[in-house]
Amino acid sequence: MKQFDEGLQEDSSVNVSTGAGRLGRRTFLLQGGAAAATVAALAGLPYALRRELTRETSFVLFSTEQQNVVSAVQEHLFPNSPNSPGAADINAAAYLEWAITAPGISPDTRNTIVNGVGRLQDASRERFDVTLTGLNDGQSEQLLRYLADKTRWGRAWLSLMLYYIFEALLSDPVYGGNPNEIGWRWLQHQPGFPRPPADKIYGKLR
Amino acid sequence: MIDCDVCVVGSGAGGGPIALTLAEAGYSVVVLEKGPWFTEQDFFKDEIACCRRNTYSRNLREEFHVVEEYDDKKGWIARPTYDSSWDFWNGNMVGGSSNLMSGFFHRLKPKDFRLLSEFGAIDGANIVDWPISYDELEPYYAKVEHEVGISGRVVNHPNQEPRSTEDFPFAATVEHPVASWFDRASERGGLYSIPVPRAILSRQANGRGGCQYSGYCGSYGCSSGAKGSSRAALLNRAVASGNCDIRANSHVFRLDSDERGRVVSANYYDENGAAAAINAELFVVACQAVETSRLLLLSRGPRHPQGLANNHGQVGKNLLFAAGGAGTGTFLYDKLDPEKAAQLKIRGPFVNRALQDWYYIDDEEMGRLKGGTIEFLFRHPNPIGRANRQKWESDRLLWGQPLKEKLKSHFRDAGYLRFETFSDWLPNDNCNVSLDADLKDKWDTPVARIKIGNHPHDLKVGRFLARKGYQMLKDMGADRASWSVSGKPPVNLIAGGCRFGTDPNKSVLDPDCRAHDVENLYVTDGSFMPTGGSVPYTWTIYANAFRVADTMLAELGGLRARSSLGESNDSRLGMVA
Numbered sequence: 001m002k003q004f005d006e007g008l009q010e011d012s013s014v015n016v017s018t019g020a021g022r023l024g025r026r027t028f029l030l031q032g033g034a035a036a037a038t039v040a041a042l043a044g045l046p047y048a049l050r051r052e053l054t055r056e057t058s059f060v061l062f063s064t065e066q067q068n069v070v071s072a073v074q075e076h077l078f079p080n081s082p083n084s085p086g087a088a089d090i091n092a093a094a095y096l097e098w099a100i101t102a103p104g105i106s107p108d109t110r111n112t113i114v115n116g117v118g119r120l121q122d123a124s125r126e127r128f129d130v131t132l133t134g135l136n137d138g139q140s141e142q143l144l145r146y147l148a149d150k151t152r153w154g155r156a157w158l159s160l161m162l163y164y165i166f167e168a169l170l171s172d173p174v175y176g177g178n179p180n181e182i183g184w185r186w187l188q189h190q191p192g193f194p195r196p197p198a199d200k201i202y203g204k205l206r
Numbered sequence: 207m208i209d210c211d212v213c214v215v216g217s218g219a220g221g222g223p224i225a226l227t228l229a230e231a232g233y234s235v236v237v238l239e240k241g242p243w244f245t246e247q248d249f250f251k252d253e254i255a256c257c258r259r260n261t262y263s264r265n266l267r268e269e270f271h272v273v274e275e276y277d278d279k280k281g282w283i284a285r286p287t288y289d290s291s292w293d294f295w296n297g298n299m300v301g302g303s304s305n306l307m308s309g310f311f312h313r314l315k316p317k318d319f320r321l322l323s324e325f326g327a328i329d330g331a332n333i334v335d336w337p338i339s340y341d342e343l344e345p346y347y348a349k350v351e352h353e354v355g356i357s358g359r360v361v362n363h364p365n366q367e368p369r370s371t372e373d374f375p376f377a378a379t380v381e382h383p384v385a386s387w388f389d390r391a392s393e394r395g396g397l398y399s400i401p402v403p404r405a406i407l408s409r410q411a412n413g414r415g416g417c418q419y420s421g422y423c424g425s426y427g428c429s430s431g432a433k434g435s436s437r438a439a440l441l442n443r444a445v446a447s448g449n450c451d452i453r454a455n456s457h458v459f460r461l462d463s464d465e466r467g468r469v470v471s472a473n474y475y476d477e478n479g480a481a482a483a484i485n486a487e488l489f490v491v492a493c494q495a496v497e498t499s500r501l502l503l504l505s506r507g508p509r510h511p512q513g514l515a516n517n518h519g520q521v522g523k524n525l526l527f528a529a530g531g532a533g534t535g536t537f538l539y540d541k542l543d544p545e546k547a548a549q550l551k552i553r554g555p556f557v558n559r560a561l562q563d564w565y566y567i568d569d570e571e572m573g574r575l576k577g578g579t580i581e582f583l584f585r586h587p588n589p590i591g592r593a594n595r596q597k598w599e600s601d602r603l604l605w606g607q608p609l610k611e612k613l614k615s616h617f618r619d620a621g622y623l624r625f626e627t628f629s630d631w632l633p634n635d636n637c638n639v640s641l642d643a644d645l646k647d648k649w650d651t652p653v654a655r656i657k658i659g660n661h662p663h664d665l666k667v668g669r670f671l672a673r674k675g676y677q678m679l680k681d682m683g684a685d686r687a688s689w690s691v692s693g694k695p696p697v698n699l700i701a702g703g704c705r706f707g708t709d710p711n712k713s714v715l716d717p718d719c720r721a722h723d724v725e726n727l728y729v730t731d732g733s734f735m736p737t738g739g740s741v742p743y744t745w746t747i748y749a750n751a752f753r754v755a756d757t758m759l760a761e762l763g764g765l766r767a768r769s770s771l772g773e774s775n776d777s778r779l780g781m782v783a
Binding site: 001002003076077078079081084104106107141144148149155158159162163166167169170171172174175183184186187188189190191192193194195196197200201202205206 | 247420422425553583613626696
């Protein structure tokens with residue numbers, strides 16, 4: 001099989017099309033300092049311990065306001081419907097938090113995600129005088145569509161947010177997303193075998 | 207003091223045959239591998255670990271490449287891969303990238319060894335004939351069928367290469383019902399449907415399990431041992447001989463050479479990051495094309511001021527990838543009769559079909575030229591990668607219900623058959639490996655700078671073949687089909703950089719793959735290939751490495767009574783009767 005894809009490991013669209021990884025450095029320092037410290041503290045912990053910590057405290061990466069924004073955006077991007085799971089059904093928010101605090105994640109990717117939350121809030125205040133969680137569905141759509149179509153950082157950020165939704169939807173449930181194989185069942189996807197046991201997942205293989 | 211008879215740097219398809227042959231003959235072998243030692247107990251069908259993170263490659267912030275590409279507006283642009291995420295590590299672990307291959311195994315054909323003589327020169331391409339013939343390599347192709355384990359079924363077709371044995375030692379793997387669709391379409395079109403040989407055991411043998419048909423193969427490590435990786439097929443046996451020591455997590459950063467120009471030691475960082483060295487009589491470098499050239503260029507010595515084996519400035523030149531294109535056919539379930547739809551939904555068995563009707567092209571418009579292979583396979587089932595490609599509608603991000611509808615339709619409403627074409631990546635002056643002048647890896651060592659220039663001829667041939675592949679998908683009944691050809695290289699199909707030949711001014715290695723100006727240094731990965739042929743490289747790399755192993759065996763004095771590593775200091779080269 002030929003491997004043509006650039007950026008197979010993460011989301012090629014981010015770096016290839018926008019170079020967004022380099023955009024957010026200053027913003028990150030201004031807005032994400034506390035988050036960065038949390039990320040650094042979590043990054044070295046074993047998976048099980050980190051999961052335990054994050055489960056107990058719900059989120060430790062984002063502030064409560066940021067958590068709410070992340071969840072709202074994910075639900076907007078991937079809404080629940082009668083016959084298909086939405087972002088909350090696939091644990092998308094908790095999965096994202098795990099994914100961007102896991103060892104080996106690119107700081108650029110992590111910064112892009114974290115910075116994006118702050119930038120989105122700024123953009124929301126600028127256009128509507130309220131933060132994203134105060135917008136109605138139409139306003140959210142209007143704002144996100146504007147950011148995706150008209151701004152490089154917005155396009156990169158939303159692309160990455162979608163990417164991690166897909167990971168939460170379709171990775172093995174051992175990682176915390178796709179509970180009870182809900183994503184696989186919805187898309188009638190047949191997983192391969194053998195499936196990974198908890199002690200042989202990414203980060204534990206060496 | 208000599209630590210071992212032979213030190214092999216790299217444990218993939220180029221290193222495994224050397225280690226096995228020499229260890230089984232009684233010589234002490236140390237294999238240095240920069241990656242970890244995974245086994246069947248570590249391989250799972252886990253897209254996150256396999257394919258979305260760097261479990262099998264390096265952290266690109268610590269170890270990376272600089273890739274130089276041509277932009278029509280800006281000229282040559284260099285970009286480090288930590289910036290682009292374009293990962294050129296193909297599998298850093300014991301057994302190398304052969305752990306992750308799909309195992310589509312084709313031999314080169316006799317004319318591939320004489321590309322210049324058969325098809326003539328092309329302006330801007332450094333085409334040469336090989337210094338050996340197909341006949342010289344044929345016994346080793348046959349040997350690989352047994353040693354690595356190739357399953358398949360020989361059929362007569364006009365481009366079938368000569369064989370010294372009648373058929374493959376292992377029956378073909380189980381074929382998907384779609385293979386019969388392919389056969390019928392081929393017959394209708396007057397084409398020869400070729401069952402693709404696979405480096406996959408169809409039954410348990412040699413301590414390895416047979417294929418379990420999980421439907422996930424390429425890019426994944428094999429949990430049954432059926433895939434013929436250098437590790438599963440060769441290195442486990444080399445270790446069992448008692449004469450082979452594999453040192454995983456050992457990153458070689460320089461080969462030291464003496465006043466005579468001979469290599470005396472391989473310097474490496476061990477699993478704890480401490481510097482260490484191995485002294486040996488013979489050295490083999492097989493780190494895959496880019497890193498092999500890089501290591502030689504990094505290894506300056508008194509007789510090799512420009513890098514080992516580089517006194518004629520040839521190391522790193524004429525890097526090769528596999529040229530060609532790809533295409534996809536969409537087969538909508540509701541347009542098929544129920545029986546065929548049910549067939550298409552079966553997961554596990556392989557399509558295992560290829561066309562080589564245009565391996566040589568004699569076309570009214572194109573003239574007579576070298577063509578290639580069209581390989582047919584299912585779209586890779588990795589769902590995250592597939593889903594991620596659905597988020598774009600032209601250049602616009604999709605989300606919400608439109609995205610969900612698209613995902614649902616993509617996954618539930620159709621099956622997808624793909625083709626990939628393989629043709630020569632013509633060697634040229636703009637495709638090579640050098641040391642980057644500025645950037646260094648975490649070991650403070652200059653990284654490889656990979657310049658990627660393709661020849662326009664490659665795209666011409668690629669387009670020709672891709673159109674044929676596209677037509678085949680349509681003839682099989684695809685509702686929609688598409689094809690594309692790109693000058694971007696597939697990073698997992700890489701060779702050249704240390705081409706072999708008879709002229710030291712134009713090649714790095716002699717016909718035995720020994721460096722022209724380093725008498726105890728061999729290169730046995732795909733670096734030796736002066737041209738690549740129109741098939742994946744792995745079978746040829748295996749075969750050539752077995753050929754070189756025999757040469758080294760003869761040099762070492764032939765078979766010797768079993769020795770152990772502990773005795774190696776007393777039984778070194780030159781003391782062998």
